[in-house]
Amino acid sequence: MIRVAVGILQRGDGKTLLMQRLPGTFREGQWEFPGGKIEAGENSRSALERELHEELGIEVGGARRRITLRHEYPGKTVLLEVWQVTHYTGQPRNIEGHELRWVEPAEMRRIGMLDADWPIVTSLELPATYVITPSPPTDDKNASAQWLDHLEQTLDLGISLLQLRCPAWSASDFGRLAKTVAHRCEASGTRLLLNGAPLQILPLSERLGTAGCHVPARCLEQLASLKKPAGLLVGASCHSAAELAAAARANADFCMLGPVLHTASHADHAPLGWPGFSALVKKVSMPVFAFGGLAPNDLETAWSHGAQGVAGTSGFWRQKAGACAVAGNQQR
Incomplete structure (x- = not known):
């Protein structure tokens, strides 16, 4: 090598x-x-x-x-x-x-x-922090309104890349929420990626004019079978070397890899640790965000282990967004 x-x-x-x-x-x-x-x-x-x-x-x-x-x-x-x-x-x-x-x-x-340099071009187009929304409540109007207020607070603090993730929502409910969030992201200059199965999410992303989509690991083979629409940014969630290889076969533009540290949201996955994360990153040809138990103040550590930056929900959403915005500005 x-x-x-x-x-x-x-x-x-x-x-x-x-x-x-x-x-x-x-x-x-x-x-x-x-x-x-x-x-x-x-x-x-x-x-x-x-x-x-x-x-x-x-x-x-x-x-x-x-x-x-x-x-x-x-x-x-x-x-x-x-x-x-x-x-x-x-x-x-x-x-x-x-x-x-x-x-x-x-x-x-x-x-x-040069062929090897194309992923660096993608890296230049990505921020250092990637914010993932918590899933909003579906049966509490007051809590839903509060969620949208928190979204506005996050966007107002300079977030440049946001993933809308609602795994338990029906396709129709998700479509309506995505339309609302897309309008707010457009007004703030934030790129929005929709999380879900590509057969459903890619057409929705094109229809709403969002930046692209983010595909769960279980849907990577489905993504590989489809022709990616030109101009759409496609991310992938990965937890292992096999899933990183699947993301590469599917021509994902970037991926998230983790969990790096223990987190309740990924209790079924053993933490990679930073050495494990670093070893896997050296095998891929795309920018990789570290996720799992991380916050914006882990950015320097992530960079030192080969990451594009850090991604997450609990350490980034709402009141944490100020630190996230500052960290994102360091990327440029």
Whole structure:
């Protein structure tokens, strides 16, 4: 396996630096994020600093881990250890002859990116925190109204990605609630994903104009049998290596993996622990949110173990949303 240190450099306008692969090299002419191979006896952070100095002439002053991704090319496997560069000195320049370009994630979708780097593009489009709603009550109008008030409080505090999850609701009731929540999310600029079986949820998501859907582990084979509508974001819930593989076969854009710690809501699943989470993340080619017994203040730990960020309900909903919003802003 070839280990590669990758650097994400972003300007104040949100654009990210790409470089074009040189003629005569593997996948020549394709665009990629700066970085290079980690040499024997070298750690990932040292390799990042060396590569960005050699390629761009900059000195890395601050960086944090972003995600870890695995990619299979014919005849070789690469492990991308991706760093968010938070501070550097010097002006990036093409020391080795690469063409450089500052682009937005949407533009990356239109140019020839290196295959292994596509999940990093998805990572740039995702926040660091992913909020999952508690299931609202169905038989108490006052409690339902309070739930909607709590939703508004959460949205007002800057949540950028929300999953509506109501596993016990009928399809008709869920559809009516999803319409209400979709309107409120649209007004706040929050992307909404609907949780459920893809045969029912994908058409509903398209009809309501939501960002996409989130598929439970038990429905991943169903997702794999369907053609994913263009432009929809699809997440998946996973608890094991087998389910991560199923999510990959279904072409999910990202997944949640857990529980990392013990939680009453997933008492039937043994906690992975952070070492177990980290080991599984190194086997996948998509951004992974850690969940299970976590809160926004676990974000730094999640990043250090290869996660995109953290996801959850009890530690994120309502009054906890302020911390969640602050954590989400750290991702950019």
